[in-house]
Amino acid sequence: xxxxxxxxxxxxxxxxxxxxxxxxxxxxxxxxxxxxxxxxxxxxxxxxxxxxxxxxxxxxxxxxxxxxxxxxxxxxxxxxxxxxxxxxxxxxxxxxxxxxxxxxxxxxxxxxxxxxxxxxxxxxxxxxxxxxxxxxxxxxxxxxxxxxxxxxxxxxxxxxxxxxxxxxxxxxxxxxxxxxxxxxxxxxxxxxxxxxxxxxxxxxxxxxxxxxxxxxxxxxxxxxxxxxxxxxxxxxxxxxxxxxxxxxxxxxxxxxxxxxxxxxxxxxxxxxxxxxxxxxxxxxxxxxxxxxxxxxxxxxxxxxxxxxxxxxxxxxxxxxxxxxxxxxxxxxxxxxxxxxxxxxxxxxxxxxxxxxxxxxxxxxxxxxxxxxxxxxxxxxxxxxxxxxxxxxxxxxxxxxxxxxxxxxxxxxxxxxxxxxxxxxxxxxxxxxxxxxxxxxxxxxxxxxxxxxxxxxxxxxxxxxxxxxxxxx
Ligand code: BYC
Numbered sequence: 001x002x003x004x005x006x007x008x009x010x011x012x013x014x015x016x017x018x019x020x021x022x023x024x025x026x027x028x029x030x031x032x033x034x035x036x037x038x039x040x041x042x043x044x045x046x047x048x049x050x051x052x053x054x055x056x057x058x059x060x061x062x063x064x065x066x067x068x069x070x071x072x073x074x075x076x077x078x079x080x081x082x083x084x085x086x087x088x089x090x091x092x093x094x095x096x097x098x099x100x101x102x103x104x105x106x107x108x109x110x111x112x113x114x115x116x117x118x119x120x121x122x123x124x125x126x127x128x129x130x131x132x133x134x135x136x137x138x139x140x141x142x143x144x145x146x147x148x149x150x151x152x153x154x155x156x157x158x159x160x161x162x163x164x165x166x167x168x169x170x171x172x173x174x175x176x177x178x179x180x181x182x183x184x185x186x187x188x189x190x191x192x193x194x195x196x197x198x199x200x201x202x203x204x205x206x207x208x209x210x211x212x213x214x215x216x217x218x219x220x221x222x223x224x225x226x227x228x229x230x231x232x233x234x235x236x237x238x239x240x241x242x243x244x245x246x247x248x249x250x251x252x253x254x255x256x257x258x259x260x261x262x263x264x265x266x267x268x269x270x271x272x273x274x275x276x277x278x279x280x281x282x283x284x285x286x287x288x289x290x291x292x293x294x295x296x297x298x299x300x301x302x303x304x305x306x307x308x309x310x311x312x313x314x315x316x317x318x319x320x321x322x323x324x325x326x327x328x329x330x331x332x333x334x335x336x337x338x339x340x341x342x343x344x345x346x347x348x349x350x351x352x353x354x355x356x357x358x359x360x361x362x363x364x365x366x367x368x369x370x371x372x373x374x375x376x377x378x379x380x381x382x383x384x385x386x387x388x389x390x391x392x393x394x395x396x397x398x399x400x401x402x403x404x405x406x407x408x409x410x411x412x413x414x415x416x417x418x419x420x421x422x423x424x425x426x427x428x429x430x431x432x433x434x435x436x437x438x439x440x441x442x443x444x445x446x447x448x449x450x451x452x453x454x455x456x457x458x459x460x461x462x463x464x465x466x467x468x469x470x471x472x
Contacts, residue, residue, distance in 0.1 A: 002056050003078060010076030012056075013160070024163050025077075028174055032155070033071060035178045039126050041148055042133070045071055048470040049145045050459065054078055054153075054236075065460045067470065073149045077160045080235035088226040089319050090326035093312040098228040102165050109313055110227055111166050115173050116190050117222065118158030119180065120215065121151045123194035124207070126182040131204055134439030136449035140201070141441065142459065142468035143247045147208065150240045157233045165229065192396060193292045200434045201452075202255060202277060206289035209248030209369060214296040216241050217317055217362045224315025249369045250455060256282065256373045257453040260380035276451040277434060279377070279384045284426045285434075286386060287407055290366065291394035297359040300337050300399045306351035316354065317361045333357060336391065338399040342411060343392055363388065394425065443471070 003012045008026055015022045037045060048067040053074055055064045086098040102110055125148045135141035155177065162170035180187045188195045193211050198204050219241060223234040255277055262271045271278050298305065308314035309328065316322060324331065331350035336343055350357075370386050377384050390409035392400035404417035407424050426434075437451050446465030448454050458466055 003054060003076065005055070005074060007076075010074045011078070011160075013077050013079055013164075015077065018164075021164055024171060025160065028159060028163070028171075031175070031178055032075070032152075032159075035122065036071060036125075036152060039122070039129065039181065040152070041070065041125075041131075041145060042129050044132055044145070045069070046472045047145075048472060050142055050462075050466070050468045051146055051149060052460070054240075070145060070149060073152070075149070075153050075156050077156060078153075078236050079229065079232035082228065082232060086228060086231075088312040089224060090315050090328075091226075091310045091312040092327075093226055094326055096226075096312075098226050098231065100228055102227060106227070106311055106313060107166070109308065109311065110225075110230070111162070111169060111173065113222065113308070113314065114158050114161050114166075114230065115177070117218065118155055118162070118173075118177050119190045120194050121155040121158065122177060123180075123182045123189040123191075124151050124198075124211070126189075127194065127196070127198040127207070128204060131198065131201065133441055134201065135441040135443075136201055136452045137442050137447060137454070138445055138466075138468040139448075139455060139458065140251070140452075141443075143251075144204065145469070147212075147244050147247060150244070153240070154237050157237055161229055161233060191296055193296055196292060199431070200438050201251070202282070202285050202434050203289070205248050205251030205255065206285050207248070208244050209252055210286075210289040210293040210366065211296070212241060212244040212248060213362060213365060214293050216245065217358050217365075218296075220317050221314050221319075221358060224319040226312035249372070251452075252282070252286075252369070253373055253376060254453040254455060255451065256386075257376050258451055260377055260382050261453065263382055264380050272433060274450075275437060277437065279382070279386070281426065281430050281434065283386055284424060284430060287389045287393065288425050290389055294359060294363075294391055295395060295397040297362065298355040298397065300335050300356045300359075301348055301352045302355045303352060305354040306349075309351060309354055317358055338392070338403050341403065343400070343403070343405070343409065359391065363391065389424075443469075 003010050007016060009015060009029060046069065049070060050065060051068045051073065052063045052065050053068065088094055088096050088098055128144055128148060131144050132141055135144065159174045159177065162174045180189055182189050183195045183197065198207050216238065219234040219238050223231050223238060225231045259271050259276050259279060262274045262276050263269060266274060269278065319326065328350040332347045333350040333353040334345055334347050335353050335356045337346050366388055370388060373386050389407035390405060392403060392405040392409060393407050395401050404412050404414050406412060406420065442449050445467045454464065458464060459468065
């Protein structure tokens, strides 16, 4: 269904036919805008930004580019098309028609998952609030804004579900999504990674590479939900998510490229002296963002995850492409976990290992970008390899949270870990150095900060000197 842009809230869910819901969302809309103005990208209300906006939920019609002032962005409600024959693909309800309404017994479970998902979206906008001040180029400035407006829309996606299907509780949860704030000591965001700071662009690119990729895997699992409106919302969100990970992968890649160019040109490892980020520091940031994002998958052995699956609420990554019985009641899965202070491999019921299985899918996907970054390093003739840290490294959630583990997977005493921590994770001094390279924002079209290479091509094939943001 085409998106109706004549409405106050653009949508493809025929919102006009449900006056009560329409009014409730129209009441929430100014609260969202107040939140955007107060907690969204700082000092940008008047900028014209070259953004893409969805004009249809079909694959070929959703990316339409033009200049928009961000508060005027047409945030709305877009669900992927409905398949009237869709059945639940797994669990006890396998083969039954997908639910168009929330089954009473699953109400609180579904609400909680939708709230957790919804909470991450505004959280990331809050985390990225100040990045515009130090953008390395107009191209990058536009990209962070694009990511921000789309996270805002993903919040809309979850708020629509809360309002449309969860009555008064849902409306209250929708309010609360604007009241919790990233890093707020009294009302923090729900998941750990969304209370960390994103103070510089290396952090931003690592965040969009690692943490947005968790978004991809969680959304893909929720896209398998038996609750059809949730599945259809997540399908559309996934289309937008791809760009965020592109920003991360190409952003880190361009930093690596610039660093290697300088190393080669000046025959030195000490690129800090040349105003660029050394590979060892990039590795430390990578270790931090990867480990924090691994925590987002929850416990290795999780009865929550088993229940979600059995009930048909949250599936596996690409569930319908997996060849097995899609019930998993008699199946096992091997996981790494901790026992008696050691990392051990254990065979556990497949149902309880679903978080770990998703984490495994995620890690395999994460490894792909590293292959590309390492190719750049290799081609520059530099002897260095970026590596993913071991899954047990620096974990705060799950079985490994009680262990001290090095990036290559060695369990050690707390004292040994502390003695080495500064080699593995960014130190205050590393962060201060990276911060010192940031800003002021590079605003001349076609120019880039010294520490990052230009992209291979422009957004929507625009030329290198395109004016992606006009400041007015
Ligand atoms: N922090 O049985 P477990 C994105 C809690 S990112 C704090 O493993 P479960 C995006 C857990 O709540 C994707 N608490 O839990 C990216 C549970 O509490 P209770 C976001 C945590 O439910 C970038 C207890 O520990 N979407 O979209 O199987 C920019 C036991 O754990 C954490 C989702 O996460 C944590 N990290 O798994 C913008 C999807 N981990 O029951 C956006 C929805 C666990 O003991 N969420 N706990 O009180 C879920 O599917 C699940 O809630 C989780 C946790 C996978 C997060």
